[in-house]
Amino acid sequence: MSEKILVVFPHPDDEAFGLSGTLAKFVAEGAQVTYACLTLGEMGRALGNPPIANRESLPLIRKEELIASCQAIGIQDLRMLGFMDKTVEFEPKEVVDAAIRSIYEEVKPTLVFTFFPGYSVHPDHDATGASVIRVLQELPAEERPKVLCIGFSHNMVQDNGEPDVSIDITNYLVQKRNAIAAHQSQFQISEMFGNEDIHSEEVKQRFGKEKFWTYSFQ
Amino acid sequence: MIPIQKDAIQKQLDAFANEPLYIHLELTMGAYAAHFDSSKHPAANFIRNAVIQYSQGSIEGHGPYRVGLKLEHGWVYAEGLTHAVEDEDGRIILAGINSEGKLVVAFQLSKQPF
């Protein structure tokens, strides 16, 4: 049976770096992917270089970039939840939990991707991961889907060990590159991949694997 | 000023919810930022005695702290807060003080104008 995947992140572009190759691979294998993106990253400082956005146009531009990134990956179902960038941690927990719970109940995923709470640097990342974990913690253990987390704080490996899941995405580097390139107000794609051929050994070495930590519930 | 005690500030924020308040919010890099380091782009702003009302306010983080207030049509946000004033008039007076002892950010709420 192919996976039903729910991805929950707060910012457009969170999907592009950490797991776009993995998602593209699952989609190629028949998975159905729902991506719940909590904000539009509207408080971002990067406006493109030279600027292609301003403080007021940024949300619309980032929304279009998000849609383009999802198309590049093959994500079939994108939900934009309408929270504001930088404010997820200040929302009443029950409000965020309710938004995520309603998508969970509708989708009933077999696999969930989110940020590892407490180890994901940006407060929106931590608050989003914490909400996903709270919602899934409520479920009986036998109903709970597997949760794979991304965490990148300096103490992540020290406290949680090495990631236990590593996905080979060398055949999906084009999708990953295109997903990142879609966020053109945020990144210069050439700075990341250089002018390297996407199929070069160096790019495969640097970007060929995406790694995750399986979340263990108490 | 004393180091922020998170629980005490959260109690004050809860007590101030759902009523009109005067806010002072300020961010400053200092007027000499570019003089000492030409790569710096000096910027500053403040808003003083604007009236706001929030439904939900909280302080987050482990220090420096962040504060967010949810308004009817938007948000107030401040990051980098380290110190608080024990204020006789019950006002919330928070500041972010850098390693040189200088004010970088100020977040203040009061029922009376500052």
Ligand SMILES: [Zn+2]
């Ligand atoms: Zn992010």
